[in-house]
Structures are given as C-alpha cells and as structure tokens.
Amino acid sequence: MRWICVSCLAALLALPAAAWLAETDKGRKKIVHVMEDESGLVIVQTAPGKVLTHRGGTIILPCHYHHEPEDTDPGRLRIKWTKVTDSLMFEDVLVALGHQQRTFGTFRGRAFLQGSDSGDASIAIHNVTLQDYGRYECEVTNDMEDDTGFVNLDLEGVVFPYHPRLGRYKLNFYDAEKVCKDQDAILASYDQLHAAWMEGLDWCNAGWLEDGSVQYPISKPREECGKKEAPAGVRNYGYRHKEDELYDAFCFTSNLNGKVYFLKTYRKMNLAEAMAMCQKDGSEIAKVGQLYAAWKLQLLDRCEAGWVQDGSIRYPIVNPRARCGGPEPGVRMLGFPDKKYRLYGVYCFRKNNDTGQDFGNEITRKGQSGVKSAKTHYTSDRLEPSNI
Numbered sequence: 394m395r396w397i398c399v400s401c402l403a404a405l406l407a408l409p410a411a412a413w414l415a416e417t418d419k420g421r422k423k424i425v426h427v428m429e430d431e432s433g434l435v436i437v438q439t440a441p442g443k444v445l446t447h448r449g450g451t452i453i454l455p456c457h458y459h460h461e462p463e464d465t466d467p468g469r470l471r472i473k474w475t476k477v478t479d480s481l482m483f484e485d486v487l488v489a490l491g492h493q494q495r496t497f498g499t500f501r502g503r504a505f506l507q508g509s510d511s512g513d514a515s516i517a518i519h520n521v522t523l524q525d526y527g528r529y530e531c532e533v534t535n536d537m538e539d540d541t542g543f544v545n546l547d548l549e550g551v552v553f554p555y556h557p558r559l560g561r562y563k564l565n566f567y568d569a570e571k572v573c574k575d576q577d578a579i580l581a582s583y584d585q586l587h588a589a590w591m592e593g594l595d596w597c598n599a600g601w602l603e604d605g606s607v608q609y610p611i612s613k614p615r616e617e618c619g620k621k622e623a624p625a626g627v628r629n630y631g632y633r634h635k636e637d638e639l640y641d642a643f644c645f646t647s648n649l650n651g652k653v654y655f656l657k658t659y660r661k662m663n664l665a666e667a668m669a670m671c672q673k674d675g676s677e678i679a680k681v682g683q684l685y686a687a688w689k690l691q692l693l694d695r696c697e698a699g700w701v702q703d704g705s706i707r708y709p710i711v712n713p714r715a716r717c718g719g720p721e722p723g724v725r726m727l728g729f730p731d732k733k734y735r736l737y738g739v740y741c742f743r744k745n746n747d748t749g750q751d752f753g754n755e756i757t758r759k760g761q762s763g764v765k766s767a768k769t770h771y772t773s774d775r776l777e778p779s780n781i
Contacts, residue, residue, distance in 0.1 A: 439542030456531035566635035
C-alpha cells in the first residue's frame with residue numbers, strides 16, 4: 394500500500410495545480426504517492442526493452458495510460474517527458490497540458506506528442522541525434538495522482554577506439570568526451586561496447602566510457618592483454634578519477650546524413666592540400682567517426698590510404714584481401730605522419746541537402762486525420778520547466 398502524509402495532502406489540496414507544480418525543482422523528480430485504492434488512479438505503460446533507430450531518423454517513444462475510473466477530464470492531465478541524465482538528474486524534453494505542449498532545449502522543433510488516441514502519451518522525435526541516446530521517463534499526472542514509465546532509446550551504429558596524435562593513454566574523461574565529439578561521435582556506453590564485443594571487437598587498450606568507467610573488449614585472450622588464461626569479455630577497470638587519470642576513448646557514431654568517398658587526384662597530398670581539395674570538391678575532409686560510419690553502415694571499401702580530419706591516415710576494408718591490411722574487416726590506421734608529407738590521398742565527406750523540414754507538416758497532416766496537431770499549440774507560458 395502506498396501512503397501520503399494527511400497534513401501534506403491537505404496543504405497541497407489548498408493550492409491550485411499550477412502553484413504546487415511550480416514547487417518542483419528543475420531537473421529533479423518528485424513523486425506524489427497516493428493510496429492504490431484511491432479514485433482517479435493513473436496507470437502508465439511503456440515499451441519493454443529498447444526502441445531502435447539511427448541518427449537522422451524519426452522514432453516513436455511509446456507510452457500509454459489509462460485511469461481507474463476512466464471518466465477523467467483529459468484537460469486536467471499533464472504529460473511530461475524527461476531524459477534521465479544521471480541517477481537524480483533529468484533533462485526536460487516535453488510537457489503537455491490538455492492540448493497545449495512545449496518542448497525544451499535541443500528537443501525544440503524535433504519532439505511532438507503523438508496523441509493518436511485518448512490514452513496515448515507517446516512522443517515522436519525527429520532528426521535523432523547521437524546525444525538523444527539514453528533513457529527517457531514518461532510521467533502522466535492527474536491533479537494529485539501520477540505514474541511513470543521508462544523507455545530506452547538505442548541507436549544503430551559503430552563503436553571505435555580512439556587516441557590522439559599525442560599517443561595512447563593521454564586523455565582524461567573530459568578530453569575523451571571532446572575528442573569523440575570532434576570526430577563526429579560521442580563516448581560509447583557500456584551496452585554499446587558490449588554489443589561491439591559480441592560482434593568481434595578486440596582492443597587491448599583501455600578507454601573511457603560515457604559513465605566514467607574505463608573498460609576494454611577482448612575477443613581473443615592473450616598474455617599481453619590481461620593474461621591468456623583470462624576469459625574473453627569486456628574487461629573493467631571500474632570508475633576512475635575523471636580529471637587525473639589518463640586512458641584512450643571508446644567512441645560511438647551512427648548513420649551519416651551524407652557520403653564519405655575517396656577523392657581521386659592526379660597526385661598525393663599533404664594534410665593542408667587534402668583539406669583544400671575536399672573543399673574545392675564541395676565537401677570537407679572526413680572525420681574519423683564519419684569514416685567508421687561509412688565503413689560499417691554504408692559498406693565503404695577502399696584499399697587506398699588517405700588523410701582524415703585529425704591528421705591520421707586510414708582506409709576502410711569491408712572485404713579483406715591480400716595487400717589490404719590483414720584477414721579481418723575494419724578501418725585500418727597507419728598512424729599520424731608528419732602533416733607536410735605528400736604521400737597520401739584523402740577521404741572527403743559531402744553532406745546531404747535534405748534539411749528534414751517536412752516533419753512538422755507531416756505531424757500536422759496526421760493531426761488533421763485524427764491525431765492532434767503538434768504545430769498548433771507549440772508554446773505556452775504555463776509550461777515552463779519551473780511549472781513542472
């Protein structure tokens with residue numbers, strides 16, 4: 394049985410809904426507990442497991458609710474979506490009150506309440522980014538009663554190990570976050586690293602993950618990588634000091650809104666010339682994460698070494714063959730040569746022109762055919778984060 398302090402309940406009932414909602418701290422979750430046999434109980438149901446998409450895609454995070462009893466005024470319902478960023482911290486995504494809704498931060502213009510029926514609290518997120526990966530909370534509140542559910546958003550993509558020109562084990566946690574971002578990626582999660590290990594990733598250098606732990610995947614146990622007798626798996630150094638300790642990074646990237654290609658030229662180039670040639674071709678020099686995404690998701694296969702944005706020399710191999718770097722598929726790396734050497738070609742990235750601006754119109758069209766329009770009531774002064 395759930396319980397609530399009688400004096401607290403009396404005090405809250407004396408306030409209008411907007412007033413007690415305003416007392417909620419931004420980024421912190423406060424739950425009002427009610428007796429299970431109280432009338433008006435809200436019950437929320439979300440999808441088990443994960444929902445899967447890719448960067449640039451559109452995904453529905455499912456959340457449905459019903460009342461006991463069911464004759465509750467829908468105009469008194471508040472639906473709130475937040476992204477769980479830490480055990481006690483939440484990032485505001487969307488709040489809806491009746492037919493009004495508001496989105497926040499990086500989700501503005503990208504997240505909309507689906508509202509396909511009276512019990513649907515699902516949201517659609519358009520143009521999914523790498524940073525959207527993670528755990529979301531759906532909360533439905535009816536005056537004093539609420540219930541919550543969780544949805545995990547996963548991305549198709551590829552994990553890759555990374556170290557800078559300075560060498561291995563030169564990155565603290567914040568440096569690792571930055572280098573991944575600079576190479577069109579984010580720090581990988583444990584689940585992403587584990588999935589990559591299941592697919593055969595084997596790397597004998599420990600790297601930071603997004604939760605502040607340091608780990609590395611071993612598919613082929615050997616003496617120089619934690620002893621040959623140790624079982625295969627993801628080896629874990631635990632949570633390390635984020636500022637003082639130095640390791641490599643495991644980065645994660647997803648689908649590209651564009652194309653990576655090897656630029657054919659009549660001569661080899663140094664790094665500055667390579668960058669200029671990509672620009673002349675209407676592109677930019679490819680980043681490491683873009684090359685990995687092209688290899689994994691677009692099956693780019695090219696047995697020619699080329700410059701990439703960080704000054705390293707790499708080339709992607711999908712179908713291993715003689716003179717192309719060994720028997721396993723992967724992105725080969727030849728190191729960080731002197732940037733002045735005219736010894737290599739270049740990999741360029743050309744972004745698609747699609748801006749994805751038709752999404753709002755698509756939601757509006759759905760609204761006209763039975764789904765509430767998310768464009769009509771986009772903002773409301775009553776739906777600021779301080780009121781939730």
